[in-house]
Each structure stands twice: as structure tokens, then as C-alpha cells.
Amino acid sequence: MSFDAAWLDLREPADHAARDAGLLSAFAKGLPDQARIVDLGSGTGSTLRAVSAHRPDARWRLTDNDPALLAEAGRRAPQAEVMQVDLARDLSTALAGEADAITASALIDLVSAEWLDALAEQARGRALYIALSYDGTEVWSPGHPADADIFAAFAVHQAGDKGFGPAMGAQAVPYLKAALEKAGYRVALAPSPWRIGPGPLMASLAEGIAGAATEAGVAGPVAAEWAGARRSCAGCTVGHVDLFARFETHTVQI
Template sequence: MSGFSLNWLALREAADDRARHADLRRAFLDALPPSPTLIDLGSGTGSTARALDITDARWILTDNDPVLLKEAARLIPEAATLHADLATDLETMLSRQADAITASALFDLVSEDWIARFARAAQGRIVYAALTYDGGEAWEPAHPADLAIARAFDTHQQRDKGFGPAVGPMGASVLTRALEAEGYTVTLAPSPWRLDQARDGTLMTALADGVAAAAVEAGCEQTEAQDWLDARRNASRCTIGHLDLLAVQG
């Protein structure tokens, strides 16, 4: 099990969908052959497949959480769902025939070594890695504890999530370097969440809960985190930075 709940993934899906960089998404779709086969790593319930909505695609969705995979199979019955621990089974998974490899909100969880393994095993296939957290976090109105909370959260982001010490906010740049070293041409584009209370209040509350809990685990004072969290219940807006990446060989 991964610790990513069905509820959290469902809550973030609409915000993710809005945030994906439209031109990069279009460039990825244009680069695919007809009736492509795609492997989605850390698929959760299959939000990447739903967001890309590719005609005649053959999706292979892979994750180590059986609950999320079961939901993916229910939501996208035509996709293949494969249970795998990508920390150990990455090369086996990527030895499958596929035209492209996708991932969303995964590359901040993994380690630099794992990314180097990934880039080698990608073997020239198109890579589309969306929504990698980049460390940007801005809440409105501002609160005196914003900086302390953001620093503690980023420290927590770099803890081992099962793949070795996590790259956290450096995920997209580490992935860029690793893919370029394997001969890829890489394009990065911003894909921030732009949340506002009226539309995204439930997601903002869940996000603030998660950020505060992670900050406390990373050493932030409980009272400071609680004060910040209380204020965040009334936040009007929040921006969370992400990067989307498209990599093609040559």
C-alpha cells in the first residue's frame, strides 16, 4: 500500500486536469503513433489515461497499491492493470513493448538513482511525466509561518518514499538531466495548481491538512503548524508549483 487514498486522488484529479500544460499535452499526443501502447507508472486510479483520452490506446496501468488498481480497473475496464513495486520491478515493467511511458505526480517521490535507472530503461520511448511538484507554494492571504511550513514540507518531500532518498522539488530537473544523458530532447512547462476557495475548498483543506502534518513530522513546532492550519481554513487562494515534461529521442 502506498498511502495515497482513493479520496485524495479523486479530489486532486480535476485540479490536475486543469493544471496540465495544454501545449505540452498536445505535443505529446501529436508525437504518438496511431493506436499506441502506453505504460503509466504509479497510475493510481488511472487519472493520466483519463486526462489524455487517447483514441484506440492500449493502456498498461501499474501501481503497488491494490486498492487503487482495483478502482482503476473498474473505471477503465479496457486497460491492463498490473501490480508492481516499481522500486524493484522498474526494469521488468519497462521491458514490455510500449510506444510511450507516462506518469503523473510521481517523479518527486523517487530518488536520483531510480531516475537514472528509469532513463536507461526508457530506451528511446516517448516520456510524458506530468505534475511533478517543483517546490512552489503560495497561499493567500499570507501567514507569518508560511516560510517555515514550506521549508519543513520540502524537507519532508525529500524523505525516502520507498525508492531511496526522494528528489522532491528537484524531480523534474533531475529527470531532465538523466534523460538528456540518454540522448533525449526534453521540454519542460509549468503546470501549477491554481486553487480558489469557492471552487476548490475541499481540496485546499485536504492539502493544508497534509502539508501541516508533513511539516510537523519534519520538525515544525506543533503549535506553529496548528496556527497556520487554522488560518488556512479561510485561505482564499493557493498556488502549488508543478512541472510537466515531454522527452523524445534525438
């Protein structure tokens, strides 16, 4: 599965507006000075830009398997280390070294349960800020007769293999939360929905959902008619969830 910089640029303003401000601030405040942060599936560095507004002193390793996106990330943030790595196969290389925190955005709905288990295990006490994971909620207004069929097929497509094995989709965040709590973390979640009006993002999203629904079995003309109607409807809300996890340290009073 590949993503291009134009799509990531189109969604970045909606992503920044959607990120839960409380969790972002709590994560940023908890970082040590000059924290070393590893961003997983960085794309062009959207999470670096979101966190840098609060913590310009942080030092970043941006990891992705797409060399074009990494080159763009390095051009926009020349101070960051960029690392090309297939996270599906080699998470440990991305996390190697003395990192204080791990971040990701719009990534973990693509991955498998096994990968989330590996992340929880390899996090080893470091803070995690995992933003903008899709939660399966779609509300497009006004309603359309094909909505139920399109979103059911989109959910099937979401669960397909995106290079990491069967994708967790909307189940990724609850699954990771449980795995991190088992590993001794305290985990906070907050909704971070996109609220989108008519414009290029809505049009692109409608085309993308219709394309995925077609691949999952919806008849092409039905999906095309739905996308045509949805390119500029009154508004849509696409649900996401942000996660912030802090390792619990236990002190004994004597």
C-alpha cells in the same frame, strides 16, 4: 507511503486544469496509432483519462503497488491492463514488452536520483510524458507569520524516503531532464501549477502540509494554527512541472 482514491479524486480536476495543454497535445499527436503506453504509479488512472481525451485509441498498462487503487483503475477503464508492481524494486517488469511510450503523473518527486537514472536508461527511445511533478513553489495568500517555517519543514519532509530512497522532490524534473538529454532525448518542460481557491482541496492540502511539517519538526500547535488559517484562505498556487521527452533520431543526408 499510501494514497487513497478519495484524495486522488479530490485532486484530479485541479490536475486536469493544471496540465500544460501544449505538452499534452504534442505527446498525444506524436503517438503511433493504437500506441501502447505504460503508466507508472497510475493510481486510479488519471493520466489515462487525460491522454484518452486526445487519443482514445491508445492501449494502456496501468502499474501501481496499491491493489485497491489498481482495482478502481480497472473498474474505470476495463480495457486497460493493470499490473501490481513495486516500482521501487522492479521498474523493468513494468516496462517489459513493446511499449511505445511511458507516462506518470504526480510521481517522480517521490523517487530517488538512482531511480530516475534507471528510468532514463530503461526508457530506451520511447516517448515520455511525466506530468505534475512538484517544483517546490508555494504561494498562499494572504501571507501568514508561520509560512517560512512551515514550508521549510515541508521541504525537508519532501526529501524523505517515500519507498524509493531519498526523494528528489523539486529537483526531480531538472535531474531527469539532464539524464534524458544525456541519453539522446530532446526534452521540453512547461509549468503546470495548481491555482486553488477555498474549498475541500485547499482544506485537505493545508492539513497535509501541516502534518508533514509537524513530522519534520514544527511544533504541533504552530502547525495546527497555520492549517486552521489556511483551510480557507483567499487562494494558493502550488507549483508543478510537466515534461515531454522525444528521442532524437539523426538522419544523415547523402
